[in-house]
Amino acid sequence: MCGRYALHSNPDVVALQFGLESLPDFAPRYNIAPTAEVLIVKRDGAALARWGLVPRWSKDASIGAKLTNARAETLGEKHSFRDAYHRRRCLIPANGFYEWKRQGALRQPYYVHPAGGELFAFAGLWDTWRDIESCTIVTTEANGTLRSIHERMPVIIAAEHYAGWLHGEEGLLRPAPAGAIRCHPMRSQVQKSIFD
Secondary structure (H helix, E strand, O other), rough: OEEEEEOOOOOHHHHHOOOOOOOOOOOOOOEEOOOOOOEEEEEEEEEEEEEEOOOOOOOOEEEEEEHHHHEEHHOOHHHHHHHHHHHHHEEEEEOOOEEEEEEEEEEEEEEEOOOOOOOOEEEEEEEEEEEEEEEEEEEEOOOOOOOOOOOOEEOOOOHHHHHHOOOOOOOOOOOHHHHHHHEEEHHHHOOHHOOO
């Protein structure tokens, strides 16, 4: 699961990494929470979307709060994600994400970031419902580095597979190599979305 993440790189760095000519305005944020407006990269360029997928067949937008993550193992089966998985994939730029390790009654937050480089690209799906564009982060089982903290993690798409993911390539929904990420404990205030 991915419940919080960060994107604070200079827009020029983001544009360069993702081969974009232009970006919509986005503010650097260190604690992005579900339902926030986030930057996504689609086949035709970058856009802003609400984090929490609202499928086009939804009766109302409230379903998005429950669809912030999509399990890689069931994308092709779940009605909520199946169509977007086959037709509307995106990349979600991030500098890192947060996961919480349970320690008895306490939960210790950890910040997970690239071991080399500045940005991740999470595998994502997007959809449009009325005038709302929304997205979800695809998750998979945790790799060896993260497994002692949490059992799930976002699917991280390597730069050489960006175009492949966006154009429907299969076989990319797996944990990142253990050496690709680093984890550091954080203050508990990260659980509050106002910690931005």
